[in-house]
Amino acid sequence: MTNKVALVTGSSRGIGAAIAESLSDAGWAVCINYIERADKAEELAARIRAKGGTCITQQADVADREAVFAMVRRIERELGPVSLLVSNAGIAEQRQFQDIEPAFWQRLFDVNVNGAFHSAQAVLGHMLLEHKGCMIFVSSIWGQHGASCEAAYSATKHAIIGLSRSLSAELALSGIRVNCVAPGVIDTDMVQVLGRETLEQLAGEIPLGRLGRPEEIAHTVRYLAENPYITGQVITVDGGFLV
Numbered sequence: 001m002t003n004k005v006a007l008v009t010g011s012s013r014g015i016g017a018a019i020a021e022s023l024s025d026a027g028w029a030v031c032i033n034y035i036e037r038a039d040k041a042e043e044l045a046a047r048i049r050a051k052g053g054t055c056i057t058q059q060a061d062v063a064d065r066e067a068v069f070a071m072v073r074r075i076e077r078e079l080g081p082v083s084l085l086v087s088n089a090g091i092a093e094q095r096q097f098q099d100i101e102p103a104f105w106q107r108l109f110d111v112n113v114n115g116a117f118h119s120a121q122a123v124l125g126h127m128l129l130e131h132k133g134c135m136i137f138v139s140s141i142w143g144q145h146g147a148s149c150e151a152a153y154s155a156t157k158h159a160i161i162g163l164s165r166s167l168s169a170e171l172a173l174s175g176i177r178v179n180c181v182a183p184g185v186i187d188t189d190m191v192q193v194l195g196r197e198t199l200e201q202l203a204g205e206i207p208l209g210r211l212g213r214p215e216e217i218a219h220t221v222r223y224l225a226e227n228p229y230i231t232g233q234v235i236t237v238d239g240g241f242l243v
């Protein structure tokens with residue numbers, strides 16, 4: 001067992017998968033969490049193991065508190081206590097405000113905010129005991145700015161930044177660092193609903209001239225995981241989109 005054990009929520013694909021692979025390359029044993037598409041999670045696990053990495057895969061809806069705690073107990077048994085949480089699982093959908101039904105609003109908060117809450121509480125006990133640990137929350141530029149048709153998503157991502165900043169203040173004395181990453185438009189399945197034309201238009205509005213890549217978010221997460229003197233920060237990775 002290693003003391004470098006990471007849980008990356010929502011890591012069967014996209015940004016989470018890139019984070020899990022990058023952490024494994026840096027010597028972390030990783031739990032790949034996903035809600036569906038076990039095949040994608042297993043594909044990633046096979047790639048990691050082929051490179052000599054250690055990982056397990058675990059289906060769990062982060063909105064389900066019991067499932068999250070059960071997942072963390074399994075990680076503790078099979079890999080060791082979680083010393084790095086990357087709370088990445090998230091869902092998004094653009095809707096005009098008047099079209100947001102309460103159930104839609106609730107589900108976004110259940111996954112994006114309550115999922116982060118459950119995950120952080122599930123790993124915290126051991127971090128407090130060890131007097132060390134690191135949590136990294138994945139927010140969004142829409143957690144720092146507002147945008148039309150993003151009210152629900154933006155509200156959840158603002159909440160994540162508030163959670164992360166407040167936790168960093170509360171946990172620093174316990175040796176636990178807490179930071180946040182705020183990605184811009186990253187080329188994953190999540191943004192494909194916008195359609196190629198809109199994505200190309202968006203890329204044209206980004207000063208660096210293109211969408212971001214999942215690996216570029218993973219790079220930032222790894223940097224935050226490895227730098228022992230950074231806490232309470234929100235790092236924006238958006239190609240200069242919103243300055």
Ligand code: NAD
Binds near residue numbers: 012033036060088182
């Ligand atoms: P994605 O849709 O490609 O992947 C999301 C992942 O989360 C998948 O592995 C999915 O299985 C998992 N997931 C979804 N709901 C879950 C749940 N309830 N429980 C457990 N896992 C769940 O998305 P992505 O683009 O890789 O986004 C990852 C994170 O980055 C999200 O929090 C998202 O809000 C954030 N983000 C994405 C972008 C972007 O442009 N892609 C920009 C800013 C922030």
